[in-house]
Amino acid sequence: xTNDQKSRKMLIGGQWVEALDGATFDTADPAxxxxxxxxxxxxxTDVDRAVNAAREAFxxxxxxxxxxxxxxxxxxxxxxxxxxxxxxxxxLLESRDNxxxxxxxxxxxxxxxxxxxxxxxxxxxxxxxxxxxxxxAAPGRFLSFTQREPIGVVGQIVPWNYPLLMxxxxxxxxxxxxxxxxxxxxxxxxxxxxxxxxxxxxxxxPDGVVNIITGDGAxxxxxxxxxxxxxIAFTGSTEVGKEIIRASADNVxxxxxxxxxxxxxxxxADADLERAIAKxxxxxxxxxxxxxxxxxxxxxxxxxxxEVVAGLKAAAEQLTVGKGTEPTTMMGPLVSAEQLDRVxxxxxxxxxxxxxxxxxxxRLGDEGHFMAPTIFTDTxxxxxxxxxxxxxxxxxxxxxxxxxxxxxxxxxxxYGLAAGVFTRDIDKAFRTASAIRAGTxxxxxxNAVDSALPFGGYKQSGxxxxxxxxxLDNYLETKSIITEFS
Ligand code: NAI
Ligand code: MG
Numbered sequence: 001x002t003n004d005q006k007s008r009k010m011l012i013g014g015q016w017v018e019a020l021d022g023a024t025f026d027t028a029d030p031a032x033x034x035x036x037x038x039x040x041x042x043x044x045t046d047v048d049r050a051v052n053a054a055r056e057a058f059x060x061x062x063x064x065x066x067x068x069x070x071x072x073x074x075x076x077x078x079x080x081x082x083x084x085x086x087x088x089x090x091x092l093l094e095s096r097d098n099x100x101x102x103x104x105x106x107x108x109x110x111x112x113x114x115x116x117x118x119x120x121x122x123x124x125x126x127x128x129x130x131x132x133x134x135x136x137a138a139p140g141r142f143l144s145f146t147q148r149e150p151i152g153v154v155g156q157i158v159p160w161n162y163p164l165l166m167x168x169x170x171x172x173x174x175x176x177x178x179x180x181x182x183x184x185x186x187x188x189x190x191x192x193x194x195x196x197x198x199x200x201x202x203x204x205x206p207d208g209v210v211n212i213i214t215g216d217g218a219x220x221x222x223x224x225x226x227x228x229x230x231x232i233a234f235t236g237s238t239e240v241g242k243e244i245i246r247a248s249a250d251n252v253x254x255x256x257x258x259x260x261x262x263x264x265x266x267x268x269a270d271a272d273l274e275r276a277i278a279k280x281x282x283x284x285x286x287x288x289x290x291x292x293x294x295x296x297x298x299x300x301x302x303x304x305x306x307e308v309v310a311g312l313k314a315a316a317e318q319l320t321v322g323k324g325t326e327p328t329t330m331m332g333p334l335v336s337a338e339q340l341d342r343v344x345x346x347x348x349x350x351x352x353x354x355x356x357x358x359x360x361x362x363r364l365g366d367e368g369h370f371m372a373p374t375i376f377t378d379t380x381x382x383x384x385x386x387x388x389x390x391x392x393x394x395x396x397x398x399x400x401x402x403x404x405x406x407x408x409x410x411x412x413x414x415y416g417l418a419a420g421v422f423t424r425d426i427d428k429a430f431r432t433a434s435a436i437r438a439g440t441x442x443x444x445x446x447n448a449v450d451s452a453l454p455f456g457g458y459k460q461s462g463x464x465x466x467x468x469x470x471x472l473d474n475y476l477e478t479k480s481i482i483t484e485f486s
Contacts, residue, residue: 008039008190010214011197012046013053014207020045025216027190030099030333031323031368039190042215047182047222050211054153054180055228057208064180064206073124076175078203079196080117083110083168086199090192094164095324097191099332099369100287102325112449113168116467119451120172123472127177134482144482150178151254151475152230155223157244158193159236160186160335161290161391166235167193169466171200171210174233177475180209184223186236187216188335227251233474234258235292238389238414238460256464256474258292258456260389261417264410265295265446266400266432268423269304275444276422277311280395283420283446285319285373288331289393290339292461293418295446297386298397299406305399309377312395313359316373321364333369334392340369343392350376350385355396381409389415403428407435416458420446439465 009016018024023041028034040046057064067075083090087110094109095102129146133139154174158166163185174181185193197212213219217240224232224247231254234244238259248255265283267276283295300308324332334340340363347361360374374394379386386396400406420442421432433441437458442448449455449467456465464474 006037008037008194008214010040010042010046010194011201011210011212012050013056013211014201019043020049025187025214027097027188029096030335031325031370033368036096037191039194039214042184042213042219042222044222046213046215047219047226050182050213051153051155051223051226051228053208053211054182057206058150058153058180062206062208064209065178069125069127072175072178073121075204076117076124076172077121079172079200079205080114080121082199082203083114083117083164083196086195087111087114090164090195092325093195094189094192095332097189098160098163098324099335100324101329101332103327103329104287105324109162109165112451113165115451116165116168116172120176123173123176123469124178127472127476129478132480137484140485142482142484144480147479147481148476149479151477152179153228154179154181154475155226155229155232156181156183157220157223157232157234157236158183158185160188161287161292163189164192164196167196169471170233170235171196173471174475175205175209177472179231179475182211182213182223182229184213184215184220187214190214221247224248224253225250229253231255231475241462254474257462258464258466259415259417259460259462260391261292261294261415261457261461262297262387262389262413263293263295263415263418263420263438264297264299264406264413264436265420266299266406266422267301267304267308268421268425268428269301270424270428271304271422272424272444273304273308273311277308277315279422279444279446280308280420281312281315284395285316285331285393286447288334289343290335290391291447293440294391295418295420296390296395298395299400300397302399302401305397309358309375309397312375312397316359316375319373321370321372323368331373331393334371335369337369339392340371343371343390343394346385346388346390346392346394347374350379350383350394350396353380353383353385355379355383355385360393381412403432403435406432410436414460417456417461418442
């Protein structure tokens with residue numbers, strides 16, 4: 001290992017380095033509030049170094065650009081293998097840095113991160129153009145075709161909720177497309193991305209192709225403003241997403257965004273209620289509710305409202321909240337004191353606006369950022385807890401009688417990331433799936449994500465799609481080449 005546990009460096013041009021001015025910040029364990037490690041705080045000169053390294057690695061004739069697609073694919077595949085070889089270590093590191101249960105990191109984050117590299121590695125050899133007949137001249141006069149080329153130097157900024165997995169979602173397709181990258185993990189959770197940097201080197205990725213710089217929003221903003229960056233791919237809050245759109249205007253950077261959500265989940269009276277309750281609890285409480293597509297706004301058909309709420313209350317109260325490193329823990333602490341304050345602020349506002357607190361609503365213990373799984377009923381669409389993304393373990397429940405009512409409320413939902421519907425009636429299922437404007441609709445399930453399935457948002461939930469072959473469009477340009485025969 002290049003880095004020891006306590007004092008980490010960042011990766012620029014194949015070297016592990018400190019910030020030029022020596023600035024650092026701490027990353028802490030959200031369960032104990034103990035400092036886990038000190039990492040460099042990259043300033044604008046460091047961002048400049050990283051972008052220059054990525055530019056150099058992108059030059060025609062570089063080691064990376066000279067690799068045949070199959071060789072590129074094999075390297076990307078090897079990154080996935082190395083993640084699996086270090087799965088236990090990575091799961092523990094993720095749990096300690098983010099707070100999430102180690103069993104969730106072992107079952108979801110780490111294997112899915114590996115799968116993202118494995119899946120994307122196959123695309124390296126399948127980036128193709130088309131031969132296109134032209135009608136502006138007699139047939140046979142022209143030969144025209146398209147060729148797809150890597151977009152260039154990509155700045156990638158990721159959040160703290162699934163740190164390694166979000167880094168994988170960004171890096172793997174950009175590498176498959178042949179881009180070079182400056183990745184900035186979130187300041188709350190930089191450690192697995194830095195460890196991934198070591199594995200990326202071990203896999204044989206040439207120096208400068210992947211640069212990983214640590215820092216906060218100011219570092220991210222410097223990356224977005226840098227004229228040497230061709231494209232920004234961002235996952236995080238809608239607020240910062242809007243700032244990125246504005247800040248990228250100067251050199252007309254390409255931008256893709258995966259932003260927030262307030263995803264509606266609909267339970268009809270004819271659903272398998274046991275299943276609907278279990279999955280709907282998972283939809284909101286999985287990963288402490290810190291999931292962009294959490295099922296945070298639940299509509300329950302009136303005849304089964306009370307039964308469903310009782311079932312959800314029981315499910316919430318059965319969740320073991322504790323340190324992520326303890327094997328029985330099902331819900332860990334929130335990521336930071338700031339996030340706990342923000343979520344508790346929503347609880348206070350829900351009570352003040354007259355919603356009924358069915359369960360939870362309080363902080364647990366006085367060490368670490370723990371809170372109880374929380375459910376509100378008697379809510380109205382105008383309440384802040386119903387209208388805004390909370391990004392914590394807080395569910396709001398609304399009764400409904402008709403799909404039209406839901407559609408009318410959802411019209412004002414600024415987000416469109418995901419939705420869910422529980423019913424045994426196929427007609428209701430597809431009618432509901434079609435009526436809600438969202439990038440993903442779960443039917444009788446939730447939290448089902450796959451490397452092969454496009455994922456992304458309608459409305460203010462984002463621009464573009466992650467995963468699947470759709471994500472390659474984020475990292476490729478299209479060139480038309482037209483030849484006229486004499
Ligand atoms: P954030 O959007 O501020 O942070 C996400 C990433 O963007 C981090 O790497 C951060 O350093 C970077 N960043 C911050 N300001 C930036 C700027 N001006 N330019 C470029 N990069 C910048 O999210 P934050 O503050 O951690 O959480 C606030 C709220 O955002 C949460 O409560 C939640 O509602 C939402 N959020 C949504 C996520 C999602 O996956 N949809 C992920 C994280 C947060
Ligand atoms: Mg922030």
